[in-house]
Amino acid sequence: MKKTIITVVGKDTVGIIAKVCTYLADNGINILDISQTIVQDYFNMMMIVDTNRTAKDFGDMARELEKLGESIGVIIKCQKEEIFNQMHRI
Numbered sequence: 001m002k003k004t005i006i007t008v009v010g011k012d013t014v015g016i017i018a019k020v021c022t023y024l025a026d027n028g029i030n031i032l033d034i035s036q037t038i039v040q041d042y043f044n045m046m047m048i049v050d051t052n053r054t055a056k057d058f059g060d061m062a063r064e065l066e067k068l069g070e071s072i073g074v075i076i077k078c079q080k081e082e083i084f085n086q087m088h089r090i
Contacts, residue, residue: 002052003032003081006065010074012043019072020045023065028053043074048081 008020017036024031029049036045054061062078069076 001050004029004049004051004058004061005079005081006045006047006049007077008043008045008047008069008074010043010069010072012038012041013073016043016072016074017045019068020047020065020076023068024049027056027061029056029061 006020008016010016021031029051030053031047031049033048034045035047036043038044051058051061056064058078058080065076065078
């Protein structure tokens, strides 16, 4: 399993989750875990996804999600699980 951490942050609007999840489903990316909160009109979502079955290269996927975020007014960032874990080690 190739896990990727996806974060989505921005002003809350209708359809953020739907658009991100549609992109993932269309590209064979499975959501393993998801957490979402809204604090004073600011949307924050963190997802752990399995990218094992996607034909997309990690860089292409990250760029496409970043562009999707720009189109809906949020910031979307992707990190491979192993890099995320190394960055957050104590």
